[in-house]
Amino acid sequence: MVDRPTTRRALLARGAAAFATLGLAGCENVTDIPLAKRILGGVGGLNRRVQEAILGQEQLAQEYELGDVSTSFYANGSTDPDDKHYKAMAAKGFDSYKLVVDGLVEHPYELTLAELRAMPARTQITRHDCVEGWSCIGQWTGTPLQGVLDRAGVKPTARYVVFHCFDTMDDGDPSGPTPFYGSIDLLAARHPQTILAYDKGGKPLEVKYGAPLRLRVERQLGYKMTKYIRRIQLMEDFKDIGQGKGGYWEDSGYQWYAGI
Ligand SMILES: Nc1nc2c(c(=O)[nH]1)N[C@H]1C(S)=C(S)[C@@H](COP(=O)(O)O)O[C@H]1N2
Ligand SMILES: [Mo]
Numbered sequence: 001m002v003d004r005p006t007t008r009r010a011l012l013a014r015g016a017a018a019f020a021t022l023g024l025a026g027c028e029n030v031t032d033i034p035l036a037k038r039i040l041g042g043v044g045g046l047n048r049r050v051q052e053a054i055l056g057q058e059q060l061a062q063e064y065e066l067g068d069v070s071t072s073f074y075a076n077g078s079t080d081p082d083d084k085h086y087k088a089m090a091a092k093g094f095d096s097y098k099l100v101v102d103g104l105v106e107h108p109y110e111l112t113l114a115e116l117r118a119m120p121a122r123t124q125i126t127r128h129d130c131v132e133g134w135s136c137i138g139q140w141t142g143t144p145l146q147g148v149l150d151r152a153g154v155k156p157t158a159r160y161v162v163f164h165c166f167d168t169m170d171d172g173d174p175s176g177p178t179p180f181y182g183s184i185d186l187l188a189a190r191h192p193q194t195i196l197a198y199d200k201g202g203k204p205l206e207v208k209y210g211a212p213l214r215l216r217v218e219r220q221l222g223y224k225m226t227k228y229i230r231r232i233q234l235m236e237d238f239k240d241i242g243q244g245k246g247g248y249w250e251d252s253g254y255q256w257y258a259g260i
Contacts, residue, residue: 061193061218061260064125069201070136073128075208078167078180081228086166094212099148099196103162103234106153113198113212119143122195129260130222140216142197146190148232154186158234161189162241163215163226169248182226182247183238183256184217193218196229221258223249 081087089097094113102108123141145161160183168177188194194217198205205211210227217224224247238244243251250256 058191059219061126064127064137066125066139068137069125069139073136073138073200073209074130074134076130076132076222078165078169078227079208081165081167081207082177083166083168086228090207090211097212099213099229100231101148101152101234102231104155104158104236105149105234106155107151109152111148116143116148116196116198116213119147122193123199124193124195124216124218126193126216126218128222128225131254131258139201140195140197141199141202142195142213142216144192145194145196145215146192148196149186149189149234152234154234157236158186160185160235160238160246162233162235162238162246163229164231164233165226166228166230171252178242178248178251180226180228180248181241182215182224182249183235184215184220184224188217188220191217191219219259221260223247223254224258 089095097113098110099112099116100108100110120143121141122144123139125137125139127135127137129135149161162183163181165180165182167180169180170177184194194215196213197210197216198213200206200209205214210229213229214227215225215229226247235241238246242248245251246256247254
């Protein structure tokens, strides 16, 4: 039997050959270009089945050393939410921030940042791969999402974790700016490297990186890692949110499943 890393590398090499390195936006220590773009263009379903068969969704993403951390880390998408409530909170160090956990749970609840910081913490140095073709390595600290979900008691009918964010995207929609949101399934949510991160490089997240709380879901592409999380909603499906595809970027054409 072929060992898994070898198989994965072979798989990656084939994809990587097809894509040249794009402008790397200040990130150093860029290793190979991920298979980002293979996920696009309608092969998501097949890609997912192939990947799961070969790798298993439970596989850990590679973790790096402190010396591998990129000296500058590119910030992408929203970098400074316009929302008045958000701005007021940010001006006071997010003292009044409360994360809402609700939807298909036994006990909906709210968590302050201090309460999140008092929960079990995990620090991980991982590579962020954006679908646009850049990668940066960063150190993240946060609490595993699994613990936050367990405390709420996820109902058996729940299948997805939906993240509602403070930022909106001004994409010319006549009805006004579109709220940013994203979603993952419970398998990804319970992965040991899936954390609600509040620190980057050992310091509270800067606004541009998603303060006060952002998702890290290390086996997926950057667009799944929602920043500026205000509410976590457990749902049976996400068809009634936004355009119904499970996220702002998914509504704009990206695949819902963005495994790497
Ligand atoms: N709320 C929110 N989360 C978001 C985005 C966004 O625009 N808004 N952009 C996504 C994309 S495309 C990427 S690559 C990463 C960028 O994270 P970074 O700014 O920490 O590099 O955030 C993701 N999460
Ligand atoms: Mo991205």
